[in-house]
Amino acid sequence: MSEDPREKIIICRCNDVTQKDIEDLIDQGITDIEEIKRLTRIGMGPCQGRTCLPLVVGIIARKTGKKIEEIQLPATRVPIRPVSMGVLTGGDDDEE
Numbered sequence: 001m002s003e004d005p006r007e008k009i010i011i012c013r014c015n016d017v018t019q020k021d022i023e024d025l026i027d028q029g030i031t032d033i034e035e036i037k038r039l040t041r042i043g044m045g046p047c048q049g050r051t052c053l054p055l056v057v058g059i060i061a062r063k064t065g066k067k068i069e070e071i072q073l074p075a076t077r078v079p080i081r082p083v084s085m086g087v088l089t090g091g092d093d094d095e096e
């Protein structure tokens with residue numbers, strides 16, 4: 001049995017999501033990028049989607065016939081309040 005070559009094309013390297021993963025979801029009727037994000041975690045890696053989100057938008061446009069401008073990017077969610085690097089590394093939050 002031959003392997004689908006789309007399984008070797010990594011779209012989201014942070015979360016190891018392939019072109020086949022994305023196209024299979026679109027073939028199932030899931031064309032909303034927010035839903036694809038929730039199902040695959042694209043855009044949630046360390047690069048925050050700088051690499052994968054434009055690629056996924058392109059795939060959605062190609063497979064659905066939509067224009068790229070018609071596809072809305074996922075909402076960006078910022079932290080409620082700034083978090084210091086010390087807290088992220090397990091240090092003390094009282095820096096003042």
Ligand code: FES
Nearest residue numbers: 012014045047052
């Ligand atoms: S490549 Fe997808 S979140 Fe980094």
